[in-house]
Every structure is written in structure tokens, then in C-alpha cells.
Amino acid sequence: AQKVTQAQTEISVVEKEDVTLDCVYETRDTTYYLFWYKQPPSGELVFLIRRNSFDEQNEISGRYSWNFQKSTSSFNFTITASQVVDSAVYFCALRVFRQGAQKLVFGQGTRLTINP
Amino acid sequence: GAVVSQHPSRVICKSGTSVKIECRSLDFQATTMFWYRQFPKKSLMLMATSNEGSKATYEQGVEKDKFLINHASLTLSTLTVTSAHPEDSSFYICSARDWGTYEQYFGPGTRLTVT
Numbered sequence: 001a002q003k004v005t006q007a008q009t010e011i012s013v014v015e016k017e018d019v020t021l022d023c024v025y026e027t028r029d030t031t032y033y034l035f036w037y038k039q040p041p042s043g044e045l046v047f048l049i050r051r052n053s054f055d056e057q058n059e060i061s062g063r064y065s066w067n068f069q070k071s072t073s074s075f076n077f078t079i080t081a082s083q084v085v086d087s088a089v090y091f092c093a094l095r096v097f098r099q100g101a102q103k104l105v106f107g108q109g110t111r112l113t114i115n116p
Numbered sequence: 117g118a119v120v121s122q123h124p125s126r127v128i129c130k131s132g133t134s135v136k137i138e139c140r141s142l143d144f145q146a147t148t149m150f151w152y153r154q155f156p157k158k159s160l161m162l163m164a165t166s167n168e169g170s171k172a173t174y175e176q177g178v179e180k181d182k183f184l185i186n187h188a189s190l191t192l193s194t195l196t197v198t199s200a201h202p203e204d205s206s207f208y209i210c211s212a213r214d215w216g217t218y219e220q221y222f223g224p225g226t227r228l229t230v231t
Contacts, residue, residue, distance in 0.1 A: 037222075043207055045160075045222040091159065095220075103150065104211075104220065106159045 002027045004094050004107035012113040013082055021077045021110045023092030029053075034075045035093040035104070036066065045091070051075065082114045118144050120212045122223035129200055129230055136196045137226045139210030145190035146212035150220070151183075154207040166193050190215070200230040 003026040013019050025034065036048040049059060051068050059066045063080045079086055092107040119142040129135045139149060147168045152160040164180075166172040166187035174180045182204075184196040193212075197204050210223045 042224075043209075043227070044224040045209065047222075102148075102213075102218075103162055103165060108159045111157070 002029075002032075002094050002096055002105045004092050004105055006090075006092055006107035006110050008110045009108070010111045010113070012115060014115050015084055016081050018078060018080050019082050019112065019114075021079075021090050021092075021112065023075045023077065023107060025073050025075065025092070025094045027094060027096055029096040031097045033095045033097075034068065035095070036075075036077050037091045037093065039089045039091065039109070041088070048077075048090075079112075084114050084116055087112060087114045118142075118212075118214060118219065118221045120210065120221045120223040122208075122210055122226050124226060125224060126227045127229070129228070131201055131230055132199055134196055134198045135200055135228060136194055137208055137210070137228075139193045139195070139212065139223050141191045141212040141214075141221070144212075144214045144216070144221075146193075147190060147215040148213040149187055149193040150211040150213070151185060151193075151195050152209040152211065154209060154225075156207075160209060163195075197228065200228070202230045204228065205230045 005024045032053045034051045038046040056068050065078045067076045089109045089111045091109045093104045095104045121140045123138045149166045151163045153163050154160050162175050163178045164172045164174045164185050166185045168187045172185040187193040207225050207227050209225045211220050213220045
């Protein structure tokens with residue numbers, strides 16, 4: 001079975017601090033995708049990144065960066081120089097490629113609050 | 117980019133009535149659509165997977181007679197909450213998978229309140 005664990009339920013930091021959101025996943029499949037989504041108070045899910053299981057290169061996009069470590073089954077997300085607009089709930093998700101089982105499994109989410 | 121719309125965005129209905137939520141893929145065809153439910157401060161829970169032209173596949177514990185799903189075309193899926201009760205109040209999110217790229221896109225969600 002597939003499982004995604006986001007152990008940090010809530011994180012609160014002061015603006016301009018760096019913050020890392022943890023994500024640990026479980027799957028027996030060798031081919032899978034990992035995702036991060038942002039859910040602001042409006043409720044709409046905002047896609048941030050997709051990473052496939054064969055690509056362990058870290059990714060940087062502006063203030064956002066992702067660290068994928070297959071050895072520890074982790075896909076952590078770091079926001080550098082956080083801003084108040086980063087306040088949201090962040091979800092990590094996993095999708096495997098097995099036929100007939102192409103659904104996304106979400107972690108519990110981490111509520112991030114950036115205080116001015 | 118690909119857009120998925122949901123209508124209505126908010127709905128309030130009385131207990132015992134039925135309410136229909138529409139999910140449309142606006143600029144791509146979706147052979148598969150997903151319906152999720154999200155309780156306050158909780159994660160998204162997959163309710164069912166619908167494939168165009170066939171019956172939906174419901175997740176364990178989801179009552180198929182209560183949550184009717186119809187996926188009659190490649191751009192439209194509907195979720196009907198029948199005989200709604202206050203405990204059905206929730207945020208419902210649909211997602212559509214592009215049949216060509218296999219990318220999955222999410223709608224903005226529908227907040228249902230049953231009084």
C-alpha cells in the first residue's frame with residue numbers, strides 16, 4: 001500500500017526565516033511520482049512540483065527548493081526567506097504507475113504560518 | 117494551462133434535499149475524474165474515481181447510493197449528494213486527468229453546508 005506521512009502538523013515562523021516541510025513516503029513500486037501542492041485559505045489546490053522516481057536531482061524554483069532522497073524515502077520542501085503570502089497548508093502526495101491504481105495519495109498536510 | 121471548473125463554489129441546502137456539483141475540464145478531455153472530500157483542517161480523502169462512460173469506482177466506506185457520480189462526457193462529471201445531512205457538510209474537490217498527458221488537475225472546490 002502507498003502512504004505519505006507529513007509529521008509536522010503545524011509550523012509557525014517569522015517572516016524571512018527559512019522553513020523546511022518534511023515528507024516521507026512508502027511504496028513498493030519502483031516507478032512513481034511525488035508532488036507538492038499548496039492550499040491557501042481560498043481552498044484551491046495549487047500545484048508546486050512533480051518529481052518522478054528516477055530523477056533524484058534537487059530542484060530549485062525561486063525561493064522554493066525540493067530535496068528528493070530515495071534512500072530515506074523523503075521528499076522535503078524548503079522555503080527560503082519566507083513571506084507572509086507563503087502561509088497555507090502544504091500537501092505532499094504520491095502516485096504510482098501500476099495499472100488500475102493511478103490515484104494520488106495525500107499526506108496529512110502541514111499548516112504553515114508566516115508571521116510578520 | 118489546463119483548467120478545471122466546479123460549480124457551484126458554495127452551496128447551502130436543507131437536510132433531506134439533494135445537491136449536484138459539476139466538474140468540468142475546460143480545455144482538455146478527461147477520461148478519468150476523481151472526487152475528493154476534505155474536512156476542516158484535514159487532508160483530501162479520495163471518494164471515487166469516475167471513468168467516462170462507465171460506473172464509478174468508490175473507495176471503501178463511501179456510500180455509492182448517497183454520493184452519485186456520473187461521468188457522461190469527456191469534459192463533465194457530476195457528484196450528487198442525495199438526501200443530504202449536516203454530516204455531509206464538507207469541502208468537495210474534483211480532479212480531472214488529461215487523457216493525453218496523464219496530468220491531473222484540480223478544481224477550485226465546492227463548499228457544501230447542510231442545515
